[in-house]
Amino acid sequence: MRTYLGIDLGTSSVKSLLMDEDGKMIGSAQKEYDIIKPEQTWAEQDMHVLWKAVQETLQKLSSECTDQIKNLDGISYSGQMHGLVPLDKNGKLIRNAIIWADQRSTDAIHTIYHIIPADEYRNITLNSISTGFLVSSLIWMRMNEPQNFEKIDKVLLPKDYIRYRMTGELGTDLSDASSTLIFDNAKMDWAWNLIDRLGLKREIFVSVHESSEIAGKITTACAAETGLPVGTKVTFGGGDTIVQAIGNGLVSSGTLISNIGTASQLVTISDHAFYDPKFRTNTFCYSQRGTWLIMGANLSGGVSLKWLKNNILGMDNYDQMNKLGESAHPGSDGLLFLPYLSGERTPWNDPDARGIYFGLNLKHTKADLIRATMEGIIFNQKNSLEILKDMGISCNRILASGGGARGSLFRQLEADMFGCEVFTNKINEQGCIGAAIIAAVGCGAFKDYKEACAHIVHFSEEVTKPDPERMKLYDERFQIFRSLYPINRDLMHQNANIL
């Protein structure tokens, strides 16, 4: 039977998964890495390290699944979005990637809007520019690292660099290109007019393709480094939020995905390029022409829990945290957590927003702290839900996705705060599965994503139902949660200025 490989290049780790054409998982491997923070508000990654991590996962799969790797028909990617990977004319990395979580480029965004008025800019890109997007980081480089900027021959997104190392071919896909914020989201092409007016060279932007298009084949050098068969077809792949939606079989309206990775997102898809008129959400191209992803994006999703585990409580694992969190009362006895540890995108688009624990008292325990943190992550997604509802998007059911979906407490909080049933995929690696589906569609195993998803994506029988009493309690708590930022906004900014 033919097999397909999905590589999910996340922010905290890379996961590679081999599945057969019936969607049965044959093997998987994971390798973690860190975000580099040269300054408090900066977020970078060394792409050499990420490529090495990808190689390790592929070597492991190649040695553990020798027979099935021989039948490998295609490979694709799910990649962390928005980041800037600058290459020189020899195809070498100029500096570390400036990734999506970076907050250094506020001045660069002002510069962009000074050249092109914000309204005009947003009407083309259908989004408001945020720090950490490729265009903001690129203009920051021009303003602050002119010597590096002059060396730029091409700009890539993180997963495009990995594909380049595997095939020797340059290029990107619609979803990641649209997430650079220098892309005409309705016309589905680079925003040439904006590029010219910002004084950027057109040649640095690579060609844009559909996710399932064949980008190239595994080179001899890559085969030697990974154990993959030379000549295996490789498709372009897509941004992780889009690809995990494919891995969740997201094909019907009324279905929303709550994804908790390092960041967190609440997403759905649409057959037209529509957007929040106040630009509080993001609209990006989906993996195929003519479909768009509508997304509420929160910058500190799962990473808030990871921070609490590693930096504050020094706990060993998430299972312990889930158990303790479940033992606390719903509402954490009045403790609320505002998870703005790296600024926030939806709904405030404010890199200077910061986290708060509100309502602490002497009776609060470790368990309350854990539960309040998890509640804060989902309250934050509820902010997005309210906006999506304003946009006319209905929510009949939630698909829980990402690392957070492994925790039953996160799933219960989603059900109780969103007021609908929560489903999960049988295999909790939707980024990898989505990428493997893209590879299978690209190699012709299925006629389209709909057919592939119907065949491959299966949901677990376990459904998490909302509890009416907790729904009422969380509705009341949400009113306080959503006032915390507006009331404290000016103080957060003053605080950022005196650091």
Ligand SMILES: Nc1ncnc2c1ncn2[C@@H]1O[C@H](COP(=O)(O)OP(=O)(O)O)[C@@H](O)[C@H]1O
């Ligand atoms: N068992 C679990 N219960 C609750 N949350 C979990 C569990 N395992 C992982 N997580 C959350 O998932 C996050 C990692 O999600 P993942 O999708 O792997 O991230 P990324 O794709 O950004 O590398 C962790 O930071 C943590 O908050």
Ligand SMILES: O=C(CO)[C@@H](O)[C@H](O)COP(=O)(O)O
């Ligand atoms: O910023 C976004 C989406 O806009 C994130 O989707 C990043 O692409 C990172 O995703 P994770 O690594 O947290 O899954």
